[in-house]
Ligand code: ADP
């Protein structure tokens with residue numbers, strides 16, 4: 001023991017040996033992944049490689065069959081093989097989940113609520129925040145994503161890019177420690193992709209911890225601290241963007257990049 005122990009930072013995301021099957025199909029085959037606070041991790045991989053399932057295990061939308069899922073030092077999923085199964089109380093999981101923002105490919109806004117109410121809904125109903133305070137913060141957040149003038153609009157009156165920016169504001173309204181994005185620009189017309197990526201770049205710059213599934217290699221190059229390439233439920237390769245994107249070590253990574261670049 002020395003007097004100067006290195007300071008260890010608690011990872012924001014800490015997955016160890018995570019396995020998940022759907023019936024006979026093993027979708028995650030032993031995933032080890034850590035994301036430090038303030039870091040942006042971009043997850044790449046072919047369709048069906050397990051990217052969405054991996055994101056969903058992080059906020060416990062999917063229960064793992066085996067392994068450890070930690071978020072900010074708190075265990076949110078843990079299973080051991082054999083006869084001793086450990087699971088945390090559902091209440092604890094729900095509480096933990098409200099600190100994790102999730103942005104989906106298809107926005108998933110409430111169609112019957114205005115942009116403002118979409119953003120303020122969860123802070124009021126899930127976090128019990130005072131209504132006036134939640135609405136005022138929702139207005140600020142809509143401003144932050146460039147939609148100050150659209151607060152009273154219903155989703156059907158907004159473009160896909162605007163809807164996705166409302167969805168990002170809604171995720172931020174939970175004051176999350178962690179934001180998860182699952183192909184946030186894949187459903188958008190090409191001319192609307194940039195406005196959503198701009199908002200995501202701002203978030204990345206301001207130190208938000210993010211895990212982003214995307215095929216937008218330009219975004220990965222600029223915003224990611226770490227790029228992870230997933231194939232058939234395993235992490236094939238991970239590292240800084242210039243290494244994984246420009247000098248991949250694995251043939252499977254190179255082949256995938258050849259198709260999306
Ligand atoms: P990706 O996001 O990389 O395209 P997914 O994580 O969505 O991959 O899916 C990985 C595999 O798991 C696919 O073969 C998919 O069909 C299967 N899968 C995903 N969710 C379910 C589910 N709820 N039930 C059965 N199979 C599923």
Ligand code: MG
Pocket residue numbers: 051052053182
């Ligand atoms: Mg997916």
